[in-house]
Amino acid sequence: MARLVQKFGGTSVANLERMEAVAERVKRAYDAGDEVAVVVSAMAGETDRLCAHVEAVGPLYDAREYDVVVASGEQVSAGVFALVLQRAGVPARSWQGWQVPVKTDGAHGKARIVAIDTGELNRRMAGREVPVVCGFQGIGPDHRITTLGRGGSDTSAVALAAALRADRCDIYTDVDGVYTCDPRIVGKARKLDKITFEEMLEMASLGAKVLQTRAVELAMKEGVRLQVLSSFTDVPGTLVVGEDEVLEQEVISGVTYSRDEAKITLVRVPDRPGVAAGIFGPLAEANINVDMIVQNVAAESATTDLTFTVREADLERAVAVISQHRDRIGYADLRSDANVVKVSVIGVGMRSHAGVAQRMFSTLAEKGINIQVISTSEIKVSVLIEEIYTELALRALHTAYGLDAT
Amino acid sequence: MARLVQKFGGTSVANLERMEAVAERVKRAYDAGDEVAVVVSAMAGETDRLCAHVEAVGPLYDAREYDVVVASGEQVSAGVFALVLQRAGVPARSWQGWQVPVKTDGAHGKARIVAIDTGELNRRMAGREVPVVCGFQGIGPDHRITTLGRGGSDTSAVALAAALRADRCDIYTDVDGVYTCDPRIVGKARKLDKITFEEMLEMASLGAKVLQTRAVELAMKEGVRLQVLSSFTDVPGTLVVGEDEVLEQEVISGVTYSRDEAKITLVRVPDRPGVAAGIFGPLAEANINVDMIVQNVAAESATTDLTFTVREADLERAVAVISQHRDRIGYADLRSDANVVKVSVIGVGMRSHAGVAQRMFSTLAEKGINIQVISTSEIKVSVLIEEIYTELALRALHTAYGLDAT
Secondary structure, three states, rough: OOOOHHHHHHHOOOOOOOOOOHHHHHHHHHHOOOEEEEEEEOOOOOHHHHHHHHHOOOOOOOOHHHHHHHHHHHHHHHHHHHHHHOOOOEEEEOOOOOOOOOEOOOOOOOOOOOOOOEEEEEEHHOOEEEEEEOOEEEEOOOOOOEEEEOHHHHHHHHHHHHOOOOOOEEEEEOOOOOOOOOOOOOOOOOOEEEEEEEHHHHHHHHHOOOOOOOHHHHHHHHHOOEEEEEOOOOOOOEEOHHHHHOOOOOOOEEEEEEEEEEEEEEEEEEEEOOHHHHHHHHHHOOOOEEEEOOOEEEEOOOOOEEEEOOOOOHHHHHHHHHHHHHHHOOOOEEEOOOOEEEEEEEHHHHHHOHHHOHHHHHHHHHHHOOOEEEEEEEEEEEEEEEEEHHHHHHHHHHHOOOOOOO | OEEEEEEEEEHHOHHHHHHHHHHHHHHHHHHOOOEEEEOOOOOOOHHHHHHHHHHOOOOOOHHHHHHHHHHHHHHHHHHHHHHHHHOOOOOEEEOOOOOEEEEEOOOOOOOOOEEOOOHHHHHHHHHHEEEEEEEEEEOOOOOOOOOOOOHHHHHHHHHHHHHHOOOEEEEEEOOOOOOOOOOOOOOOEEEEEEEEHHHHHHHHHOOOOOHHHHHHHHHHOOOOOOOEEOOOOOOOOOOEOOOOOOOOOOOEEEEEEEEEEEEEEEEEEEEOOOHHHHHHHHHOOOOOOOOEEEEEEEEOOOOEEEEEEEEEHHHHHHHHHHHHHHHOOOOOOOEEEEEEEEEEEEEHHHEEEEEEHHHHHHHHHOOOOOEEEEEEEEEEEEEEEEEEHHHHHHHHHHOOOOOOOO
């Protein structure tokens, strides 16, 4: 007997037919004697529809009322799913964020969970009832409905699993796990049985949109064992766990990429203290995130070339901000390029293995791919390359690190 | 300066354009210094859509979860309307039933309001904020969302007006008031400036679907002055008030009709004690409402003919129930007829005026219309006639009682 939190995303509860299918998963665990709590997202498309109502009123809206409107999507799916479970013979009851309550801070539209009162849920579960909790929702210190930001239901599920001291939090979604690379590009990509929280965090933030970054962070902090698996097939998914649970750690767990990158190079920037602050200060003020930064010191002059990357959507604004400050920065030329992709290899194993970065560089060199920018962290090596080489680079790296399925 | 409750129905908040139009009405009162609380229904069509989600799961559903699902319609309209008011320059805040709270009994799906805690609303209104309260919703003793039954938002508005001790409760709808007769049939029908609660109750239950019966009952009990008026035009509506406020009472306020009637005649029923109970007992057990009843004593025999009316939708079931008990009742023949209409004249003035019923009978006789059944109450005379005479009877009576517009 285990205590489980099962979270179903929007596509898993998109219509009655799908709800009936996933209800069978709840029923199976329930009938096996497990204590199950369910977390649901809004039915696919509903949150967009509700947002459109709010945005139609005007661009600057009161986040408190936004929360009231969009939270209704989960209200409906939780109510209907409770009915579907009841019809399948599973005693179920829906719970709104304010009913549990899921207490959050007052940051309407992007609230953070502060505490979950599980007293009543525990009593119900002990009485063999399945709570169907609305994801995404909470209640703020102002006694009003809050929401956690788009995709926040993963975070709701993990927070609930932590509060209920659940044995596992199963995130049911439309993919069946975490892969060594995007299977649409690398045919030999393998599904991972296990991955560490740290690796998953890098994966999530690099574009493998399987799990919300916040949810993984919270799971890591609270020690919640996560499983990502498909609502639509019956195969095991990928377990996201602490490093201690991964016995035979591969050096590299996956190769990821992000096309949402753009590069800006400032040519012949004066090489003096404070110049970096003069560039990145205004960008930060404009709320533009800078990712990779590289500075090439020119030996024979008092200037340097400075290259950095921003999100592609921010490129135009970033160029405008820099141009405004041209006199103060004093660069000779500004070059920008959106035809770039960031490719990364990720693995906690690289902490104890040398030569991981070198293998990446030599593999790309063999294929004649030029590396424009490099950045590294403890468990990740990222390079910026020309976008047309994306598929070639991913396949070559996947093979080079021994990740190909046999 | 007055304190007003303004209630907007589903068609008045059906889309952003309409919301913006009705927001101007709130703004006008607010800018004039009135204290305004708003009650909204779900956007037109939404409650049906939400009900369909519930009904799709199965015919026998848990009313608690039904309430969770359908209450979301008002949640959305209240949130969006608060945003629309804010944008129009009116400080506004949405309120869910559980937030106010609007306390109800535990009869999910058809709950009754027990108490409304107006402390916080009063504070907000004193601070020049307009509360936008979800109609239809409440919270039950089980700390779960309840709903008041279809059309319950009128009742929400009246209950709120009573709790807030409002000077008036304005029900904005898609008709501009209460008419002396259905204007689609009687071209000379006039809009009434005032009508008493008692008359309005008879009107409402007889098919002039302007106001919910429960809402009128509550307004009468609590002494809430009601006004029915159009969201779409700027003309004054009809005031529904106590009898003391109507100075120059017409004898008859209106002529109404209901086509949803069917007649059953039992021929030669034994004329002995207990026979009526033997007939109407089984009908009551089958939850069939009997309206008019007439018994013709046949002088020369020990039998009587008994005629009564039921709703047209109940006719088949009623005939089946009676037929089952034929032996016990002992009638010679059962005749049923759905081609009948009930026409009524309504007016508190008839309490102090003789000859009201007689004028009705003679007017119909002049037009050659046969009266099948008669029933009377203190402020109403109803007759059952053949359905094809509906228009003729309504127009003739409207003229005979001096109701025609000049």
